[in-house]
Amino acid sequence: MRIGVYFPTFDPQPAGLGRYTVEVVGRLLQDFDVVLYTETPEHVPPDWSVTTHAMPKRSGGGLGHLMMRQSWLQLRLPYHLQRSAAEALFVPFHEGLLRPPVPQVVVVHDLTPLVVPSAYFHPLAKLHLRGVLPWILRRSMAVAVSNNTRRDMIERLRAHPDRISVVGEGFEQEIFRPSDEATIGSVRRRHSLSKPYLFYSGTYASHKNVAFLVDVLSGCRRRGMDITLALAGRQDTGEFEAVRASAQRQGVAESVVSLGYVPRAHLSPLMQGATAFVFPSLYEGYGLAPLEAMASGAVVLSSDRASLSEVVGDGGILLDPQTPKDWVDRVGEMLDDERSASQLRSRALRRASLFDWNRTANEIGALLRGARASG
Numbered sequence: 382m383r384i385g386v387y388f389p390t391f392d393p394q395p396a397g398l399g400r401y402t403v404e405v406v407g408r409l410l411q412d413f414d415v416v417l418y419t420e421t422p423e424h425v426p427p428d429w430s431v432t433t434h435a436m437p438k439r440s441g442g443g444l445g446h447l448m449m450r451q452s453w454l455q456l457r458l459p460y461h462l463q464r465s466a467a468e469a470l471f472v473p474f475h476e477g478l479l480r481p482p483v484p485q486v487v488v489v490h491d492l493t494p495l496v497v498p499s500a501y502f503h504p505l506a507k508l509h510l511r512g513v514l515p516w517i518l519r520r521s522m523a524v525a526v527s528n529n530t531r532r533d534m535i536e537r538l539r540a541h542p543d544r545i546s547v548v549g550e551g552f553e554q555e556i557f558r559p560s561d562e563a564t565i566g567s568v569r570r571r572h573s574l575s576k577p578y579l580f581y582s583g584t585y586a587s588h589k590n591v592a593f594l595v596d597v598l599s600g601c602r603r604r605g606m607d608i609t610l611a612l613a614g615r616q617d618t619g620e621f622e623a624v625r626a627s628a629q630r631q632g633v634a635e636s637v638v639s640l641g642y643v644p645r646a647h648l649s650p651l652m653q654g655a656t657a658f659v660f661p662s663l664y665e666g667y668g669l670a671p672l673e674a675m676a677s678g679a680v681v682l683s684s685d686r687a688s689l690s691e692v693v694g695d696g697g698i699l700l701d702p703q704t705p706k707d708w709v710d711r712v713g714e715m716l717d718d719e720r721s722a723s724q725l726r727s728r729a730l731r732r733a734s735l736f737d738w739n740r741t742a743n744e745i746g747a748l749l750r751g752a753r754a755s756g
Contacts, residue, residue, distance in 0.1 A: 383414040384749055385467040385483075387458065387476070389436060389450060391424035398490070402473045404551060408742035409471070413749070416465045418458060420450075434461060447505060455479055469749045475510070477517040484752035486745065487517060488524040491666020492533045496687075497588040514538060522752050524548045524745060526667045527688035546748055549692075551738030552673050559678040559730070560650040568650040572640055574611055577716060580655035580679075582613040582648055583662075583670055585620035590661040590684070590702050592627045597659070599631040600709035606716060608656060609636045613643040652679040656715050656722075660684060661702040668692035672736055675729035680715055680722050682708060696732025698725070 386406055392399045403426060409415060415431045422433045436453055459482045462470060470478065470485040477487040494502035495510055515538045523545045525531035531547050534540040560568075569575070579598065585591050591612070598610045612624070616639055628634040643651065652658045658674035660683045668689045674681050674697075681697030683689050690699055700707045715722045 382469070382750065382753065383416065383465065383467050384409070385416045385418060385458075385462050385465065385470045387418045387454070387470065387472045388474070389420045391419055391421045393424050398474050400553075401488075401490070401550065404738040405473060405742050405745060406471075408739060409746055412746055416467055418461065432465075434465075468753045471745070471749060475514055477521055479513075479516055479520065481520055484755070485521045486524060486748050486752055487521045488526070489514075489530060489534055490526050491530055491664075492537055493588065493664060493666065495537050496533060497664050500586055500588045510538070515540065518544065522546070522748055524748065526550055527691050529688035529691065530666045546744070548741055548744045548748075549736060550667055550669060550672070551736050551741050552669065552676050552733070554676070556645055557649045557673040557676040560653055565650045565654040568647050569654050571647070572611070572638070572643070572651065574609070574638065574651075574654070576607060576609050577656045578609045578611045578638065579657055579659045579712065580611045580613070580651050581659050582643065582652075583660075584614055585618050585624060587620060588663045590663050591620070592624050593661045593702060593705065594659055595624060595627045595631060595633065595637070596705040597708040597712070598628075598636060599633050600705050601712050602633055602636060604709065604713060606713060608712065608716070609638050611638045611640055611651070611655070613640045613648070613651070616641050648673070649677040652677040655679060657682045657712060659708070660689070661708075662686065662689065663702055665689055671697060672733060676733035678726045678730050680725050681729055682711055694732050696729040
């Protein structure tokens with residue numbers, strides 16, 4: 382079966398949507414003849430056996446680039462799909478054809494711009510989600526990465542429940558796995574983490590609720606816990622400055638270790654070496670970071686909001702992301718009771734073993750075949 386795949390921008394170091402696309406499409410290639418439509422054919426993985434159609438590459442960004450890309454998508458892609466004899470179209474993110482000439486399967490990862498009003502997103506992103514995506518979904522089979530995202534699609538986009546399938550994600554098994562003590566010690570020394578520490582990795586967007594972790598750290602210090610908070614992620618944002626200011630106000634700035642960018646190979650040892658990987662997000666479409674931490678054998682303290690309870694399950698401890706005391710209590714428990722911490726690490730590994738990119742690709746492949754069969 383020949384399918385088209387539309388993904389405009391590949392990156393030589395894929396993350397987020399790029400990582401999802403590489404993992405899923407790379408596996409679909411084993412069972413499908415794929416024609417790939419992209420602006421960046423030079424960044425397509427070199428070991429892929431795939432027919433690549435280079436879209437016109439637009440310089441710059443903003444509204445002009447978006448309009449040109451959408452024009453090509455809606456007016457030219459249907460022609461190319463028919464010419465290539467594709468039997469279905471797979472779009473691994475929330476774009477797609479308004480009038481598809483073949484059945485299409487579209488993936489929706491989250492609706493953060495609509496669900497979290499305080500988070501900044503370009504107005505065009507909200508316009509697309511509110512005004513365009515509902516029309517695309519009426520003409521598609523949709524994939525939601527979690528039951529929570531599926532509910533958001535039904536409630537906020539009026540998507541038809543029968544046209545949405547929930548297909549979870551996987552993780553990079555070659556990166557996120559338990560490390561030996563020597564590796565953990567070496568990475569900790571590289572980042573000057575000699576004391577017990579709480580570890581967070583991600584962005585500082587407002588809905589990630591990272592400033593809450595300063596409240597948790599402050600509570601731990603008041604109880605006499607000699608622990609630090611290690612933060613990995615870009616620091617050139619206003620949200621990060623707000624976290625830093627909160628630490629200064631609460632007198633714990635010296636106990637916050639700002640790691641900045643951390644090589645991916647260091648993330649798993651840092652997760653495993655922490656007293657706990659902490660993730661207090663108020664909204665997630667999925668929750669990949671806690672999954673990666675569980676796969677690393679980390680103790681995971683996670684928010685119980687949105688999709689996080691689906692992903693973490695019994696592989697971590699789910700907590701209210703607005704009640705610091707509960708988190709402080711659990712940190713103290715992990716420091717004082719190594720047996721409980723060890724049991725939680727074992728549960729984390731068992732939970733993570735349920736998630737696999739092969740399963741994701743197999744389920745999406747079945748949806749593509751089903752879409753073709755149903756016309």
